Amino acid sequence: MGARGTTFSEVMAGSVRLAGEREPRPVRLDLAVRADEVLRPLGTTEGELTGRVRVAGWADDTGMRGELEISPLARRRIRYRIHFTAGGRRCTLDGWKSISPARPVKSMTVLPFVLLEDGEQTGEGTLRFPLATQLLPFLRSFRFPRRTAPPSGAADPGALLPPRWDGAAGRTEVWYTTVTDPQSGTGLWLHHELVAPADGSGAYAHGWVAQFPGDGQEPVRHARFGPEPWKPAGGQSRGDEEAEGAQGSGFTAGGIEAVPGRLRGSAGPFSWDLTEQPDGEPLFTFPRWSWRRPLLPAAQIVPAPQATYSGSFTHDGGELRLDDAPGATARIYGHGNARRWAWLHAHLGGGDVLEIVAAVSMRPVLRRLPPLVFLRLRKDGRTWPRRVERAAVGWAGVGRFRADIGLPVWTVTGHSGMRRVKVVVTQPEERTLALDYTDPDGSGAVCRNSETADAHILLERWWGRWRKEAEWLLDGTAHAEVGGR
Template sequence: MPRWCGEPGRTEVWYTTVTDPDTGCGLWLHHELTAPADGSAPYAHGWAAVFPKDGPVRHARFGPAEWTLEASGFSADGATARPGRLTGSAEGGALRWDLAERPMDEPLFTFPRWSWRRPLLPAAQMLPAARARYDGTFVHDDTTLTLTAAPGASARIYGHGNARRWAWLHADLGGGDVLEIVAAVSMRPGLRRLPPLVFLRLRRHGRDWPRRPERPALGWAGAGRFRAAIGLPTWTVTGRCGLRRIRVEVTQPADRTLALDYTDPDGRHAMCRNCERADTHVLLERWWWGGWRTEAEWSLDGTAHAEVGTR
């Protein structure tokens, strides 16, 4: 069900990222509802992008189109995003897709669960399923990708628009483990001068760490916040909670990264640089007998999904 309830100055996003295990291609489907702050009619738009392993990034947009309320999900200009199904085309059919989605995990709330029900924060993000598998076809120009149990995930965003600066990561670590990160600097006065607030959720062996989503962003009375160094081509997140600490390094090579302009409900613009074939190294350590010991370590070569946004 769409989260938007008719208020002006809001945006809602349904997006999906997938890795084709056979070809190494990354896919990105973005569906967006924008309700302008001036009260004018809401509109729907989006895009599809493919990140081939052996060629340039290709993308195409659909919309803008008049927004029509859907009982479940998104539908506009021939593109649909509903539970269990993603279909559509862009650029006169040069890009087209028909994908079935199979949830493989429980929902993952990157932000506190209450922030999705009560929109008090500038924005909130969540995954209806932390991991999913995709079957179907994605056609770009004269190439057809046939996906079979391709790993990926869909996510939802609801808020007032884009942050001043942000970084995002979705990493399927294998074996049922997944890492989701959103680090952002708010546009709100009084918050825009703060360092990025980090929301990090590591689901490992079916358990989420840190246990409380707000812990990496707020620490304890401000102390112990996780830190993000946002930049390109490499950005990092580090932090400690309890007896564990984590370091995440994400690299978005320029030739695998797509730059797109975002428009907020108030008409301001932001630049997103997205890479669906990012490299990631994750080191999880635990304090044990007076020293830090490696508890788990993952390296992803071209299979992580990442983004950096700026003004």
């Protein structure tokens, strides 16, 4: 049994007056805190901050990072240093709560701060912790997880990347990564796919890369790579040991790699070399057993639902440098694409994330059913609904979540326990890319993907009546797709 750490979330809101401006701007912080030890009230505890910074009309960074010093008695302060991006500029929010026994409530809930850019002060303001609405969520968010090595294959994202294909005909396997550059708003999509045709012919690897400009004024561009013959691990010659090792840990074909901690390759005018730093537990969108035992038509998991990406992405118009850009890597294994489907991945800030897959199967009986919804909301360290089957099938079909799949807008609604959710996703045509898919049986499908989609997510809780628990508005930072035949 290992030592315990501490995690919790905190929300603060207030205002800031920027240099040269007369009127203050509203500010909101959605923070997730992680410390490698249990909080020590009599000492000092250092923690890491992740989450979202919003300054009205000036900044909205879902990939912020920072440090937290919790020392209420030893140093009589709780200090926050938050690094974020505003309009392409790197800024730091620096401030602390000065703890006073004479004013315990005010001193623990008021945070004066300054904004810095290249060491120069560019603004100052005040944030407050809203006791009336956030005290209970704040207290409920505290966790004291054991700091132990993850079980083999259970919590290690890299353990979920090796190929699943066992040589059977009629299978498709996918590794895909989506990223949002917080500075430019550009969205990236790296899709790697293994196809084993149903007629028993040789398996092949292919895929594509796509760039979604953040301003929406330039067209979405993409390039395909492959097809290349798939070489399973162990199938290379003795002189190709490096390729064999990579293939055994992820996707490697034709100079394209998607392996633990690394994504690199080139296609058409694009080339990329990115490092991946996962943060948090893998997210099982479908039941865990469906990934271990492929009995369903297909299953999806997200080994790295909260990850950051750094490195270079070059294209014929220049180079995009990524520095801790938020994104995710997911996996699919099955018999091919659904008859109709919709997908959403949304970073919500503060360590929260939402993943949705809604689909109508190609199987003769299942294709007559409405879309089955698999929804996983990770909020304050907990995943809701508690059982993934709850959203898809309800109780013998009663109370299942519902999806209305279409374009440019699609929705998902449902409730489980004392909560209900409504998700509205918008994929503007000018920010959406249409691509053809080919299934192992040779049939075709078309996906329409946007890595700069919009999303409105409303989460409510029953307290005698439905009351808003949380609300998220994503403007051009949601990753979404709608597909069909």
